[in-house]
Amino acid sequence: MVSITSTDNNPQQPLLASGNVSQGQHYNAADNETSASDRPWQPSEPSTFKRSLGVIDAFGIVISIVIGSGVFTSPGAIDTNVPSPGVALVIWVLGGVLAWTGASTLAELGTAIPGEGQCPIKPTPITSQSCPV
């Protein structure tokens, strides 16, 4: 886990910054009024958050959230509400299918809308269009 994060040689670099974007590009109030909605949101200053978690850490967190303690607590809630063990198994599968529909919907949105999936804390000049995700 540690080895992944140690390869980050520039922790101050914003996560969104890619090769074709010049670093430190600032919002200019004059050209914002005409073209802010046409182009992706740019951070107006480097992020003050230090990047301290790597890919494996993030993967571990997500796995840990999804396979949460619910696996150990839910069987009780299910078993008191079903007439037989077979029905309980069907309910488990049904719940899995429902969760899968939600997860694939979010995956579709995540790939269709570029960006980080989070709004910046500091609002950009045109608030309503500050977060094209």
Add this chain to the structure above:
Amino acid sequence: MYLGGVQPYLQYIFGDVFGFLAAWTWIVAVMPATLAILSIVFVESIYSAIGTTTQSRGLEHKFFSVLVLAVMTGANSISTRASTRLNGFFVLTKFISILAIAVAGLAVIVLQVSDPQRDIGGRDWFQKPWFGNRDTIDPDGHEIRWSTLSSWEILGHLSAALYGALWAYSGWDKVR
């Protein structure tokens, strides 16, 4: 500030009001309730591991739950790295216990099938029909007789069960 993927998507698609409502619901209701449930469940599990299952209404129990919540909040405030390492430890523990349950189940199946007369693992799955109705005694001591319920009532119980399953699967919306 961390928010799940749902809030910015709703804001992008339906506008600021819906994005705000999503974040507001999340911060005011969903997260506090989830953390409270998890803390209570944590302490309840510890009590069950010790062998006490009658303490769940005690003041002591509530105090330990609040303590767990405070300690976890403190750990996250002190260092993200430390709490992530702690998380790694918990993931490992969880996987080991899930694996142990699965292995135990498979072992019972193999032993039972190899010798049908052997008395192992309660023999419930081996002798009773999987889809036959069985009367349920819920935690309050109230007995549910499935054959006497109307289909509307059964639907209510099944919905509650499905909600339990969804709670177990929850977290898929946190990937982004």
